[in-house]
Amino acid sequence: MIRLDVRQVPSLRMSVLSPIIALAVTVAAGGVLFLALGKDPVRVLSMFLVEPFNGVRALTELGLKCTPLILCALGLGLCFRSNVWNIGAEGQFLMGAIAGGGLALWVTNASAALSPWVFFPLVVVAGAAGGAAWAAIVALLRDRFNANEILVSLMLVYVADLFLSWLVFGPWKDPLGFNFPQTVQFAAATEIPRFVRGMRLHWGFAFALVAAVLMWLFMFRTHRGIQLQIGGPAPAAARYAGFSSRAAIWTTLLISGALAGIAGAFEVTGPMGQLTPHVASGYGFTAIIVAFVGRLHPLGAVLGSVVLSAFVIGGQLAQSRVGLPASVSGVFQGMLLLALLGCDTLIHHRPRLARWTWRAAP
Amino acid sequence: MNELALLVAATLSAGTPLAIAGLGLLLNERAGVLNLGAEGMLLISAVAGFAAAYHGGSEWLGFAAGAAAGAAVAAVFGWLVVWLNTNQYATGLAVSLFGSGFSAFVGIDYVGRQLGEKTAHAVPVLADVPFLGPALFRQHPMVYVAVALVAAAAFFLYRTRAGLVLRAVGESPQSAHALGYGVRRIRLAAVVTGGALCGVAGAFLSVVYTPLWVEGMVAGRGWIALALTVFATWRPGRILLGAYLFGGVTMLQLHLQAQGVQMPSQFMAMLPYVATVVVLVLISRNPLWIRLNMPASLGKPFFPGA
Numbered sequence: 001m002i003r004l005d006v007r008q009v010p011s012l013r014m015s016v017l018s019p020i021i022a023l024a025v026t027v028a029a030g031g032v033l034f035l036a037l038g039k040d041p042v043r044v045l046s047m048f049l050v051e052p053f054n055g056v057r058a059l060t061e062l063g064l065k066c067t068p069l070i071l072c073a074l075g076l077g078l079c080f081r082s083n084v085w086n087i088g089a090e091g092q093f094l095m096g097a098i099a100g101g102g103l104a105l106w107v108t109n110a111s112a113a114l115s116p117w118v119f120f121p122l123v124v125v126a127g128a129a130g131g132a133a134w135a136a137i138v139a140l141l142r143d144r145f146n147a148n149e150i151l152v153s154l155m156l157v158y159v160a161d162l163f164l165s166w167l168v169f170g171p172w173k174d175p176l177g178f179n180f181p182q183t184v185q186f187a188a189a190t191e192i193p194r195f196v197r198g199m200r201l202h203w204g205f206a207f208a209l210v211a212a213v214l215m216w217l218f219m220f221r222t223h224r225g226i227q228l229q230i231g232g233p234a235p236a237a238a239r240y241a242g243f244s245s246r247a248a249i250w251t252t253l254l255i256s257g258a259l260a261g262i263a264g265a266f267e268v269t270g271p272m273g274q275l276t277p278h279v280a281s282g283y284g285f286t287a288i289i290v291a292f293v294g295r296l297h298p299l300g301a302v303l304g305s306v307v308l309s310a311f312v313i314g315g316q317l318a319q320s321r322v323g324l325p326a327s328v329s330g331v332f333q334g335m336l337l338l339a340l341l342g343c344d345t346l347i348h349h350r351p352r353l354a355r356w357t358w359r360a361a362p
Numbered sequence: 363m364n365e366l367a368l369l370v371a372a373t374l375s376a377g378t379p380l381a382i383a384g385l386g387l388l389l390n391e392r393a394g395v396l397n398l399g400a401e402g403m404l405l406i407s408a409v410a411g412f413a414a415a416y417h418g419g420s421e422w423l424g425f426a427a428g429a430a431a432g433a434a435v436a437a438v439f440g441w442l443v444v445w446l447n448t449n450q451y452a453t454g455l456a457v458s459l460f461g462s463g464f465s466a467f468v469g470i471d472y473v474g475r476q477l478g479e480k481t482a483h484a485v486p487v488l489a490d491v492p493f494l495g496p497a498l499f500r501q502h503p504m505v506y507v508a509v510a511l512v513a514a515a516a517f518f519l520y521r522t523r524a525g526l527v528l529r530a531v532g533e534s535p536q537s538a539h540a541l542g543y544g545v546r547r548i549r550l551a552a553v554v555t556g557g558a559l560c561g562v563a564g565a566f567l568s569v570v571y572t573p574l575w576v577e578g579m580v581a582g583r584g585w586i587a588l589a590l591t592v593f594a595t596w597r598p599g600r601i602l603l604g605a606y607l608f609g610g611v612t613m614l615q616l617h618l619q620a621q622g623v624q625m626p627s628q629f630m631a632m633l634p635y636v637a638t639v640v641v642l643v644l645i646s647r648n649p650l651w652i653r654l655n656m657p658a659s660l661g662k663p664f665f666p667g668a
Binding site for chain 1: 452464467626635646
C-alpha cells in the first residue's frame with residue numbers, strides 16, 4: 001500500500017517531471033490499446049511520436065498545428081492562474097475566425113489590391129476583436145451578474161458554432177459552390193505570408209512565439225501580471241492588497257479571448273483559405289490540455305503544443321494508414337490530462353510504502 | 363389541443379435525461395464535489411448503453427450498462443479528486459475531454475445502427491383520458507422513474523440520517539470529520555452514485571430519446587445539467603422543474619420549425635444554450651442568494667490531516 005505524505009515545500013523537480021511521467025503513462029496505455037485492437041503498437045505509436053518530427057516538411061506541419069494551440073493556451077494559462085475558468089476558447093476561436101474570415105471575404109469581394117503584409121496586421125486586429133468580444137460577454141455576465149464563467153463560456157461555444165454554421169449555409173455561402181456549406185476561396189492578397197513557398201507554415205507561427213515571450217514578460221515581469229496571479233491562489237490576500245478581482249476577470253478574459261480569436265483568424269486565412277464548418281476543429285479544447293501540460297506557463301505552452309500537435313497529426317496518420325478512427329487522438333489527449341493531474345499529486349505529496357491497514361486511508 | 367398534448371409529452375421526454383443527470387450532479391455537489399466531467403460521463407454511458415441495448419436487445423440492459431459506465435468513469439474522477447486531491451475543475455474538464463474522444467473512438471462501429479422496434483408505452487386506463495392521456499401517460503417508464511428518483515433524493519437528503527450526513531460533508535467537511543464520519547468515503551460514494559445517475563441519463567438519450575448513437579450526440583446536455591443544479595439552488599424538486607423547462611425550450615424550437623416560423627434553423631438550435639445563459643444570469647444575479655444555498659465546501663478539496 002502506498003501512502004502519500006504531504007511535502008513541506010512543493011517539489012519543483014516533480015513539477016517538471018510530472019508531464020513527462022504522464023506522457024510515458026499515456027504512451028504505455030496507448031500501446032496496450034493498440035495491441036488489444038490487433039495493431040502493431042510500435043508502428044502506430046511511431047506515428048504519434050516519431051513521424052510528426054521526421055523531416056522538414058513534417059516539422060512545418062507540426063508548427064502549423066502548434067500555432068493555434070500556443071495562442072489559445074497562452075490565454076488559458078493566464079486565466080487559470082488567475083482562477084478565471086474560461087473553457088470556451090473554442091468559441092472565441094470561432095468568433096475570431098468569423099471576424100478574420102469576414103474581413104478576408106470583404107477584401108476578396110471588393111477585389112482590393114492589397115499586399116498580404118498590409119492585410120496581416122488587419123487580420124490580427126479583426127481576429128482579436130472577434131474573440132475578445134465573445135469573451136467580453138462572459139466577463140460582463142460574470143462581473144455584472146455573477147454568472148458562472150465555466151458554464152457561460154462553454155454555452156457560447158455552441159452558439160458560436162451554430163452562428164458559423166448559419167453564415168456558411170446562409171448569407172456567406174459561395175453562390176457557385178454547388179451548395180456546399182462554404183464561402184468562396186479568399187483572394188491571394190488575404191493569405192498570411194508563408195515562410196517558404198510550397199509549405200503551409202506561415203508567419204502566424206512566429207507571431208505565436210513572440211506572443212509567448214510577451215506573455216511571459218507580462219505574467220512574471222510586470223506588476224499587473226503578478227497581481228492577476230495572486231488573485232488565483234489567494235483571493236483574500238489579493239483583496240487585502242487592494243487588487244480588484246473584477247479587473248482580473250476582465251483583463252484575463254479579454255486577453256485570452258483576443259489570443260484565441262487571433263488563432264481562429266490565422267487558421268482561416270492561413271491553411272484553410274475559406275470559411276467552412278470544419279473551422280471548428282477542437283483547437284480551443286485541446287489548448288486546455290496544452291495549458292496544463294505546459295504548467296500554465298507561457299513557455300511551457302510552446303512545449304505542450306508540440307506534444308499535443310504530434311498527437312493530432314498522429315491521429316490523422318493512424319486514420320489514413322491503419323484505419324483507426326481519428327478520434328484516437330482525443331482518447332490520447334484526455335488520457336494525458338488525466339494522467340498528468342494524477343501525477344501532479346507528487347508535486348505536493350511524497351509517496352511512501354506503508355503496511356496496509358484498514359485505518360490507513362481515512 | 364392534441365398538438366399541445368404532444369408538445370407536453372415531448373417536453374417531458376426531453377427533460378427526463380436532464381433531470382436524472384442533474385439529480386446525480388446535485389448529489390455530488392451536496393457532498394462538496396463539483397463534477398465538470400458530466401458531459402464526458404454522459405457520452406461514455408450513451409455509447410455503452412447503446413451498445414448493450416444493441417447486442418442485448420433490451421432497453422433495461424442499456425440503462426444498466428449506462429449506469430455501470432457512468433459509475434466507473436465517476437469512480438476514476440472521484441479517486442483523483444477525493445483521494446489525490448487534484449483540482450476539481452481541471453479533473454472534471456479532463457473527464458469531459460477524455461469522454462468525448464473515447465466515446466467517439468469506441469462508438470464508431472455503432473454509428474448508423476438501429477435499435478429494434480420501439481414499443482409504445484401506455485399507463486392502463488389513464489392513457490385514454492382525453493388530453494391528459496397523450497400528454498402525460500404514454501411515456502417511457504423512465505420518465506416516471508425520473509420523477510420517483512427526484513422524490514426519493516429529496517426524501518433521502520432531508521428526511522434521513524444518511525442524507526443529513528451527506529449534507530454535513532458538503533457544508534463543512536472538517537466538522538463531519540471531527541464527528542468521526544469518513545468524509546472521503548462519503549464523497550466518493552456520492553460521486554459514484556452521481557455518475558451512475560448520469561449514466562442512466564446518457565443511456566436514455568441514446569437508447570430511448572434519439573435512439574441512435576452519433577458522435578457528440580449529448581450536445582452540451584451535461585453542461586446544461588450542471589447549470590440546472592445552480593438553477594435549482596441545489597434542491598431536488600427544482601431540478602425537475604428546471605429540466606422540464608429546458609426540455610420545453612428544446613421542443614419549442616422543433617415545434618416552431620414545424621409550424622413554419624421563418625427563422626434559420628441554426629438560431630432555433632441556439633435556444634437551449636442561450637436559455638441556459640439567461641437562466642444562469644437571472645438566478646446568479648443575487649450573489650447572496652447563491653452563497654446561502656450553495657454547499658459551502660463545493661469545489662474545495664478536503665485534507666483529513668489538516
